Amino acid sequence: MSEPAPPPSAAWYVYGVVSATTQPEGTGIGARPVELVPEGDVAALVSVVPADEFGEASLLERLNDRSWLERTAREHEDTLERALARTTVVPFRLCTVYESREHVVEFLSAHGPALAGLLQRLEGRIELGVKAYFAGAAAPEPDEPQSGREYLLRRQREREAAEEAARFKSEFAQASHEVLAAAAEEARANPPQPPELSGRADEMLLNGAYLVRRDDGRLAEAVAELESRFGPRGVTYELTGPWPPYNFVPPEVVGT
Amino acid sequence: MTQGDRLPDVRYRSGGPAQLADVLERVLDKGIVVAGDIRINLLDIELLTVRIRLLIASADKAKEMGIDWWEGDPFLKRGSGDGSALEGRLRRLEAAAGLDGEDERSER
Numbered sequence: 009m010s011e012p013a014p015p016p017s018a019a020w021y022v023y024g025v026v027s028a029t030t031q032p033e034g035t036g037i038g039a040r041p042v043e044l045v046p047e048g049d050v051a052a053l054v055s056v057v058p059a060d061e062f063g064e065a066s067l068l069e070r071l072n073d074r075s076w077l078e079r080t081a082r083e084h085e086d087t088l089e090r091a092l093a094r095t096t097v098v099p100f101r102l103c104t105v106y107e108s109r110e111h112v113v114e115f116l117s118a119h120g121p122a123l124a125g126l127l128q129r130l131e132g133r134i135e136l137g138v139k140a141y142f143a144g145a146a147a148p149e150p151d152e153p154q155s156g157r158e159y160l161l162r163r164q165r166e167r168e169a170a171e172e173a174a175r176f177k178s179e180f181a182q183a184s185h186e187v188l189a190a191a192a193e194e195a196r197a198n199p200p201q202p203p204e205l206s207g208r209a210d211e212m213l214l215n216g217a218y219l220v221r222r223d224d225g226r227l228a229e230a231v232a233e234l235e236s237r238f239g240p241r242g243v244t245y246e247l248t249g250p251w252p253p254y255n256f257v258p259p260e261v262v263g264t
Numbered sequence: 265m266t267q268g269d270r271l272p273d274v275r276y277r278s279g280g281p282a283q284l285a286d287v288l289e290r291v292l293d294k295g296i297v298v299a300g301d302i303r304i305n306l307l308d309i310e311l312l313t314v315r316i317r318l319l320i321a322s323a324d325k326a327k328e329m330g331i332d333w334w335e336g337d338p339f340l341k342r343g344s345g346d347g348s349a350l351e352g353r354l355r356r357l358e359a360a361a362g363l364d365g366e367d368e369r370s371e372r
Contacts, residue, residue: 077288078284081284081287081288081291081292082284082287084291085282085287085290085291099290101290101291101292102291102292137286198289201285201289205285205289206283206285207283207285248282248283248286251290252290254290254291255290
């Protein structure tokens with residue numbers, strides 16, 4: 009397959025920041041090659057995108073187009089993951105777009121020290137995600153109660169079980185986050201995803217992000233430990249990653 | 265430099281690519297702005313509005329059950345600021361977009 013022709017009117021899409029010694033690799037959004045825009049010790053990981061597609065007017069429309077959003081988000085993520093496999097990255101969020109290469113250089117030189125400091129802080133680090141799901145209280149007893157008294161007792165048991173489940177829910181997620189945070193350098197607890205987003209019927213009660221050294225296995229061990237502790241009570245854990253450390257880039261560093 | 269670093273080969277994802285929700289949650293900021301020369305308020309975008317509404321709905325539901333421990337997380341406090349202002353804004357946006365707001369929050 010031949011490379012797509014450069015767009016008639018170009019804009020520069022920034023995926024993130026890496027060390028200036030990094031070799032660019034592969035393609036990004038719209039299958040256009042990923043390039044490096046260096047300035048001092050740091051470099052922006054960029055690719056050229058069509059200005060009409062990523063201009064203010066049409067971008068609003070595109071971001072509302074679910075298939076465009078999904079494709080672009082995946083291309084953004086894949087580009088950063090490819091870089092992450094080889095070097096330290098300061099990942100940017102979706103759609104950081106500059107009108108010219110010069111503007112990218114201006115951004116880098118304006119934020120150079122902060123970006124270099126962050127690159128150093130994140131050196132050799134990755135983000136891991138841990139989600140915890142709770143299967144809920146036990147199902148109500150199926151057979152018909154034999155008497156009024158049994159009915160009332162049963163109702164009481166159900167009420168007590170529900171209260172116990174609520175108490176457990178409010179405790180296990182925080183306890184889990186604390187155990188995981190102790191195995192990480194930095195930790196963030198994000199709002200749990202509702203079932204519409206998670207795609208799972210079980211209730212998500214922990215949606216954490218953890219910054220770890222890439223060769224450090226302690227977080228995975230902590231997950232295993234939590235699984236043996238809370239698993240019998242209906243909790244399941246899901247470990248995702250390695251992710252570029254999105255959750256550990258302060259918003260003020262990325263040009264907003 | 266970092267060229268010698270290698271990721272451990274372990275991929276925690278069970279085969280296949282990451283779930284879209286996990287990717288979107290990370291690559292979309294918490295509803296602030298598209299950066300660089302292009303400035304768009306992401307809250308003006310219907311799809312993201314729906315997503316943020318889902319997140320808020322879920323946080324509300326959890327709070328009803330007394331689960332709100334992540335609210336103390338400074339990272340969540342920073343950023344979009346006052347949650348009730350955000351919610352009011354979402355309601356207005358939904359009304360403007362003709363989305364009929366579901367009733368889960370209509371009592372509030």
